[in-house]
Amino acid sequence: MKNKGLLISTIIYFLILTLSYYWEGKLGLITVPFFIVLVIIYLVFSFLLLRQIFLLIKEKFTDKTRLLNCCIIITILILTFSKPLTFLKNYFFMEFAEIDNNNVLVANRYDECTRAETFKLKSDFTFREKNVRFGVSEVIGSYRISNDTIHFENVKRGKQEDILWEFGVIEELEVYTENKYALKLFKNKKDTVGFYYFIGRNDLNIKPTIKPNR
Known part of the structure; x- marks a missing residue:
C-alpha cells in the first residue's frame, strides 16, 4: 500500500493526542517540550499531505488508495489541530x-x-x-x-x-x-x-x- 507509513504514523499521532488525558500529567519536566515536538510533527504531516495532494492532482485522482489515505489523514489532522496548541496556550497564557x-x-x-x-x-x-x-x-x-x-x-x-x-x-x-x-x-x-x-x-x-x- 502506497504511503502506508505516513498513514500509520498519522493514526499513531491521533491516538497519542486522543489519550493525552491519561499521560500528560505524568511526563514531568518534559511535558511542554513534548507538546512542542507534537506541533512540529503536525507541521511535517501537513507538508507531506500537501505533497500527496499534489500527486493526486497530477494523477487526476486515478489512484484510489492514495485518495483514501489522503482523506483519512485530512480528517485526523482536522481532529487534532487544536490539542497541542491549546495545551501550550493554557500553560503559558493563563x-x-x-x-x-x-x-x-x-x-x-x-x-x-x-x-x-x-x-x-x-x-x-x-x-x-x-x-x-x-x-x-x-x-x-x-x-x-x-x-x-x-x-x-x-x-x-x-x-x-x-x-x-x-x-x-x-x-x-x-x-x-x-x-x-x-x-x-x-x-x-x-x-x-x-x-x-x-x-x-x-x-x-x-x-x-x-x-x-x-
Whole structure:
C-alpha cells in the first residue's frame, strides 16, 4: 500500500493526542517540550499531505488508495489541530483569561514549582478551575451567591487528585503587592485554613471581608 507509513504514523499521532488525558500529567519536566515536538510533527504531516495532494492532482485522482489515505489523514489532522496548541496556550497564557467577557471573576495563583492555577466565575453561574502543572486538569460546576458567600454545586472533578471546594468568600488583604483582593476557598465548614486565589478581575457585587494574608 502506497504511503502506508505516513498513514500509520498519522493514526499513531491521533491516538497519542486522543489519550493525552491519561499521560500528560505524568511526563514531568518534559511535558511542554513534548507538546512542542507534537506541533512540529503536525507541521511535517501537513507538508507531506500537501505533497500527496499534489500527486493526486497530477494523477487526476486515478489512484484510489492514495485518495483514501489522503482523506483519512485530512480528517485526523482536522481532529487534532487544536490539542497541542491549546495545551501550550493554557500553560503559558493563563493570565490572559481576564479578556473573556463572560467572566465575572478571575483569580490566579502561581508557585515556584511551575504550577499555575486559574479560577473563573462565569456570567451564566458556572465556574471553572484550571490547574496546570506538567499537564492540564479542570474542575467545572455551577455556583450560587448567598449574602457574601459563593456556594459551589454540581462539581465535576477533572482528575482524581483535584480538590472539590464547597464554598468561598472574597477577602480584602491587609498586606498585598499587586492583588488587593483574594478569593478564599473552603473544602467544607470544618476547613478553617482555606485556599487563596488572588483576584485579577471582579465584577461581582460582594462585600469583601478584611483579613490578614498570613
